[in-house]
Amino acid sequence: MTATKTPDIAAEIRVTAIAAKQAGKVLAQATSETKAAALRHGAAFLRARADALLDANAKDLAYAQTKGLSAAFTDRLTLNAARIEAMASGLEDVAELPEPVGRILDERTRPNGLRITRISVPLGVIGIIYESRPNVTADAGGLCVKSGNAAILRGGSDSLHSSAAIGQCLRDGLAQAGLSADCVQLVQTRDRAAVGAMLRQHGLIDVIVPRGGHSLTERVMAESKIPVLAHLDGVCHVYIDAAAQPAMARDIVLNAKMRRTGICGAAETLLIDRTVSALLPGVVDGLVAAGCTVRGDAAAQAADPRIQPASADDWTTEYLDAIISVKVVDGVGAAIDHVNRFGSSHTDTIVTEDATAAEAFLNGVESAIVMHNASTQFADGGEFGMGAEIGISTGKLHARGPVGAEQLTSYKYIVRGNGQVRP
Amino acid sequence: MTATKTPDIAAEIRVTAIAAKQAGKVLAQATSETKAAALRHGAAFLRARADALLDANAKDLAYAQTKGLSAAFTDRLTLNAARIEAMASGLEDVAELPEPVGRILDERTRPNGLRITRISVPLGVIGIIYESRPNVTADAGGLCVKSGNAAILRGGSDSLHSSAAIGQCLRDGLAQAGLSADCVQLVQTRDRAAVGAMLRQHGLIDVIVPRGGHSLTERVMAESKIPVLAHLDGVCHVYIDAAAQPAMARDIVLNAKMRRTGICGAAETLLIDRTVSALLPGVVDGLVAAGCTVRGDAAAQAADPRIQPASADDWTTEYLDAIISVKVVDGVGAAIDHVNRFGSSHTDTIVTEDATAAEAFLNGVESAIVMHNASTQFADGGEFGMGAEIGISTGKLHARGPVGAEQLTSYKYIVRGNGQVRP
Numbered sequence: 098m099t100a101t102k103t104p105d106i107a108a109e110i111r112v113t114a115i116a117a118k119q120a121g122k123v124l125a126q127a128t129s130e131t132k133a134a135a136l137r138h139g140a141a142f143l144r145a146r147a148d149a150l151l152d153a154n155a156k157d158l159a160y161a162q163t164k165g166l167s168a169a170f171t172d173r174l175t176l177n178a179a180r181i182e183a184m185a186s187g188l189e190d191v192a193e194l195p196e197p198v199g200r201i202l203d204e205r206t207r208p209n210g211l212r213i214t215r216i217s218v219p220l221g222v223i224g225i226i227y228e229s230r231p232n233v234t235a236d237a238g239g240l241c242v243k244s245g246n247a248a249i250l251r252g253g254s255d256s257l258h259s260s261a262a263i264g265q266c267l268r269d270g271l272a273q274a275g276l277s278a279d280c281v282q283l284v285q286t287r288d289r290a291a292v293g294a295m296l297r298q299h300g301l302i303d304v305i306v307p308r309g310g311h312s313l314t315e316r317v318m319a320e321s322k323i324p325v326l327a328h329l330d331g332v333c334h335v336y337i338d339a340a341a342q343p344a345m346a347r348d349i350v351l352n353a354k355m356r357r358t359g360i361c362g363a364a365e366t367l368l369i370d371r372t373v374s375a376l377l378p379g380v381v382d383g384l385v386a387a388g389c390t391v392r393g394d395a396a397a398q399a400a401d402p403r404i405q406p407a408s409a410d411d412w413t414t415e416y417l418d419a420i421i422s423v424k425v426v427d428g429v430g431a432a433i434d435h436v437n438r439f440g441s442s443h444t445d446t447i448v449t450e451d452a453t454a455a456e457a458f459l460n461g462v463e464s465a466i467v468m469h470n471a472s473t474q475f476a477d478g479g480e481f482g483m484g485a486e487i488g489i490s491t492g493k494l495h496a497r498g499p500v501g502a503e504q505l506t507s508y509k510y511i512v513r514g515n516g517q518v519r520p
Numbered sequence: 521m522t523a524t525k526t527p528d529i530a531a532e533i534r535v536t537a538i539a540a541k542q543a544g545k546v547l548a549q550a551t552s553e554t555k556a557a558a559l560r561h562g563a564a565f566l567r568a569r570a571d572a573l574l575d576a577n578a579k580d581l582a583y584a585q586t587k588g589l590s591a592a593f594t595d596r597l598t599l600n601a602a603r604i605e606a607m608a609s610g611l612e613d614v615a616e617l618p619e620p621v622g623r624i625l626d627e628r629t630r631p632n633g634l635r636i637t638r639i640s641v642p643l644g645v646i647g648i649i650y651e652s653r654p655n656v657t658a659d660a661g662g663l664c665v666k667s668g669n670a671a672i673l674r675g676g677s678d679s680l681h682s683s684a685a686i687g688q689c690l691r692d693g694l695a696q697a698g699l700s701a702d703c704v705q706l707v708q709t710r711d712r713a714a715v716g717a718m719l720r721q722h723g724l725i726d727v728i729v730p731r732g733g734h735s736l737t738e739r740v741m742a743e744s745k746i747p748v749l750a751h752l753d754g755v756c757h758v759y760i761d762a763a764a765q766p767a768m769a770r771d772i773v774l775n776a777k778m779r780r781t782g783i784c785g786a787a788e789t790l791l792i793d794r795t796v797s798a799l800l801p802g803v804v805d806g807l808v809a810a811g812c813t814v815r816g817d818a819a820a821q822a823a824d825p826r827i828q829p830a831s832a833d834d835w836t837t838e839y840l841d842a843i844i845s846v847k848v849v850d851g852v853g854a855a856i857d858h859v860n861r862f863g864s865s866h867t868d869t870i871v872t873e874d875a876t877a878a879e880a881f882l883n884g885v886e887s888a889i890v891m892h893n894a895s896t897q898f899a900d901g902g903e904f905g906m907g908a909e910i911g912i913s914t915g916k917l918h919a920r921g922p923v924g925a926e927q928l929t930s931y932k933y934i935v936r937g938n939g940q941v942r943p
Binding site for chain 2: 122126205207211213218220221303304324342345348349351352353356437446455459460461463464465466467468469470471472474475480481482492493494495497498507508509510511512513514515516517518519
């Protein structure tokens with residue numbers, strides 16, 4: 098009956114979003130037990146279909162090879178028995194998290210007898226746009242189900258078969274628990290127009306979560322007419338204050354930079370108070386021994402000849418690599434100014450034994466996460482005790498920092514009366 | 521020195537926004553006492569300068585007369601002694617509200633000893649775009665100061681002189697309390713390009729709050745690259761359930777529709793269960809006596825000949841006038857479906873003595889505010905005990921329902937350690 102054979106991606110995405118919205122209405126009302134059952138069934142399907150998942154993944158890997166993709170890319174794309182088990186147990190962990198929906202956030206009775214309750218409700222439909230990391234399909238989809246939200250998952254085109262197979266486990270888990278499989282929707286096309294079409298589903302998709310590199314997030318933020326929860330960069334700072342314990346400063350810098358260089362909570366810039374710049378050689382020892390390149394301003398280079406010159410760009414660069422920039426500053430005030438000017442509002446830490454300097458930093462730095470005597474690599478929903486996260490937000494509206502199940506809810510007011518009219 | 525005489529609105533707005541951002545950084549750290557002092561000084565200036573305010577208002581009224589603006593418009597624009605006193609005492613009331621900044625929202629100690637505190641922080645800079653209602657300058661500006669946010673106020677061009685004079689009172693109050701006057705910025709131009717320029721100050725203005733009619737809000741939502749807190753429409757419903765007390769139903773419908781027809785919480789559509797459609801003549805009696813036009817579907821017309829035919833458009837129309845549409849539905853499920861389909865997610869109420877029906881409605885209706893046996897006209901920050909509101913939001917992200925001082929904050933995580941590094 099149809100007059101055209103050209104696939105209309107925009108129309109397909111619209112149909113997907115409408116189905117998600119409908120399914121989400123029922124999911125929003127589902128009990129904690131039903132949602133947990135769906136997640137546990139999903140985990141069981143992942144385990145039972147491990148061979149089929151590996152077959153699907155082999156197809157993706159073969160396709161990736163024809164494109165000559167990097168070793169790091171291929172590693173992220175690869176599934177194996179341990180990674181499948183990690184996804185399955187991850188879903189079971191999410192099932193056990195405290196119920197995020199229906200929490201009473203506030204309750205008050207007014208003088209006229211009206212009882213006003215503010216309770217948490219799901220956001221509705223969440224669109225997740227990510228790169229070719231198949232595990233995100235399970236992790237993000239599971240967190241959406243837990244929080245009562247329908248999910249529209251658009252993984253990187255190179256993980257098409259893997260993501261589809263994983264997503265089907267979630268969908269079958271939902272159906273087995275008596276919920277609509279359409280609570281988890283997969284966008285199964287390599288056509289990049291699908292992303293643009295998702296970003297235009299205002300009124301059907303309530304929030305967009307991009308998970309991936311700078312260019313993906315930048316595109317989503319620029320194009321989306323739907324609110325976005327995300328961070329564009331993670332230019333995180335360690336500031337060594339005049340009153341820092343030298344050994345602690347060395348340990349925190351080394352861990353913050355080198356534990357894992359590719360995560361958004363990795364430190365990219367070291368600030369150090371001028372009065373203790375003599376600590377730099379000790380700090381650089383550890384970094385260099387771990388294979389880190391160190392760049393710095395003139396004062397930093399004067400303190401340690403191994404430090405190479407930094408350019409203006411270094412202060413705003415998220416290396417995601419074994420490189421760190423070092424700047425000598427005059428006190429905690431200058432450190433705060435540098436972080437607020439050049440940072441990305443993600444995570445920044447001060448190392449000091451001076452409580453006054455610590456409080457100044459914690460209050461003055463405007464980032465989503467500010468730390469005292471701790472490594473920036475703790476910027477993670479799991480480390481925060483949130484169980485799981487769908488990402489980290491540096492925006493100011495709605496959620497900041499790790500975005501977990503609780504942050505994927507909104508609220509509504511319920512007002513109970515006995516016939517009150519307003520005078 | 522300047523080579524051009526053409527005013528560059530975009531550049532002016534940018535300078536304004538930069539100044540607001542700078543001033544806001546200090547305001548964000550101000551104590552509750554300092555902010556309260558600024559508001560009280562502002563109130564004192566309003567009272568002391570009442571004559572000057574009336575002179576400024578006279579200029580605006582004279583200008584409005586040359587344009588032949590409506591009586592309702594002129595009424596909203598007009599200042600008098602009572603309205604000046606209301607603004608002043610409003611600022612004093614806001615000064616007394618609980619401190620919204622620095623609230624501990626969550627606190628936990630992790631097994632590794634990290635102490636994680638989530639505390640409320642100001643949003644930063646709030647842009648408020650409103651119509652020619654001079655009192656909004658004081659109300660919105662005051663709420664921003666209380667919540668530690670810098671405000672950029674752009675009132676309707678017909679209230680230029682009045683808003684400037686009121687805004688100057690706030691600015692002088694800030695200065696007298698030792699804060700920067702630039703915490704409250706006024707956009708003093710009749711050029712409508714100023715609004716567009718404000719909506720493009722991404723990175724300087726953190727949130728936009730439009731206060732005004734449908735067309736203003738629609739323009740702001742469509743053009744803004746900055747998050748918007750607002751409601752586009754208030755198509756509010758009263759549903760008379762099968763188990764409603766007839767007298768209560770009559771009182772609530774009459775109050776919800778007619779107490780004030782021009783506010784966003786006024787009811788626009790009455791839904792009534794088919795089994796009690798015989799209650800309609802009693803309900804219509806009260807409405808007609810109060811001067812209300814009643815339109816309805818065929819079943820409603822059959823129940824009461826005074827009901828005129830409704831068209832499809834009626835179900836989505838916010839009359840803001842003495843008009844109501846009536847639809848006969850089959851039970852609470854159909855009522856919920858109608859509200860979610862045709863409503864605007866603002867405020868909806870059920871009248872019933874049946875607790876099961878009430879819970880179904882309260883859970884199933886997706887609006888920001890859902891009520892049981894109460895008039896929709898209670899949808900107001902003051903009535904909710906929030907002291908004051910800058911508006912009502914029907915979006916799902918960040919704030920829903922009345923937006924008061926607490927809703928004008930974000931949060932940050934403060935992590936305190938003693939040298940922890942991540943394994």
